[in-house]
Amino acid sequence: MSQAVSLNELWESTPPSEQIFQPDQLVGYPxxxxxxxxxxIAPGTPLASAVRLRMHGEIKLRGWLPFTAEQVISWRRGFIWRAAVRMNGLPIWGSDRLVDGVGGMRWKLFGLFPVMTDSGADMxxxxxxRMLAELIWLPSxxxxxxxxxxxxxxxxxxxxxTQFGERCNLILTVDHQGGLESVNLRRWGNPEGGExxxxxxxxVVEAEGTFGGYTIPTRLLGGWHFGSERFESEGAFFRVTIDQAIYR
Structure with missing residues (x-):
């Protein structure tokens, strides 16, 4: 059923925020x-429950391949990442998603011929x-x-x-000005292709920018085996630059 929900529908299903951010609401936090x-988050900024991102970068599938993408992250419902990747000059279009507690992916050559589809409890x-790690783009x-x-x-x-039954310890590394340097967690997956x-x-955050009162990472290198030598040599698979962020 989650495959039937479009990126636009996920975005439009999020009601505009009615609360605003004030620093005094953080009293008692570390x-x-x-x-x-x-x-x-700037004072007076509406506390959004969704963000719509436009981005570009490279994704590692055997080699590094360029992509452009749009993503909606909705705290209540999940996310959809819709992208176009070029492999050997050929376009592969598709999406990764988690909508209403159901995850999956569907990718097609020329948007017609299936090349990668997956779903199920592990996915x-x-x-x-993934969604919990990407809350760095929805800090509200x-x-x-x-x-x-x-x-x-x-x-x-x-x-x-906890989200959709999955408990998480999200670890942020923050510089002395409050800028985010890195994010990591223990994520369920099979980066080696086994169990x-x-x-x-x-x-790792490489740059930041401000959109609509939110200062977020705008350039990031992400992947598996974070915090070990394997991260840069084999784990990192996602280089991304955020071009636009809209909040609601």
Missing amino acids: DTVQRYLNHA TRSAVG VLCQQDISWTAPDTVHAHGNL FHYENFGG
């Missing part, structure tokens, strides 16, 4: 979390992990009271949260 959220579980969600934050030191913040298991997954 200092590291306050520093990050005060940097990421859904992995998609939830990280202000919610049902997220439990701890800060073991002045540069790391750990957020415990699914929890593996370190995350991204």
Whole structure:
């Protein structure tokens, strides 16, 4: 059923926000979390529950391939990432998605001939992990009271949260001005192609920008085996630049 929901429908199903961000609502949060959220969200900004992104970059499928994409992330319903990838000069169009607790992917050569399709419980579980990592593009969600934050030191913040039944410890690395340096978590997946298991997954922030009161990462290198030597040598598979972000 999730395949029937379009990116536009997911976006339009999100009601506009009625709450605004004020720094005093962060009283009681660890200092590291306050520093990050005060940097990421300007006072008076509506606390969005969805973001619509336009992006471009490279994705590693044997080799690095260029892509352009549009994505909607809706905290209540999930996400759809719709992209066009060029392989050997040929266009492959498709999407990765998690809508209403159901994950899947569908990719077609020329938009006609299936080249990759997957779904099921493991795919859904992995998609939830991806969505939680990508909340760095929707930091308003990280202000919610049902997220439990701890800060073991002045540069790391750990957020415990649950979405679609998947529990997560989201780890943010924050500089002394509040800028985000990295994000990581334990995500369900099979990066080696074998059995699914929890593996370190995350991204390194290389640049940031501001859209509609939100300061978010605009250039990022992401992938599996985050925090180890394997990340750069084999785990990283996603280089992305955010061109536009719209919030509601």
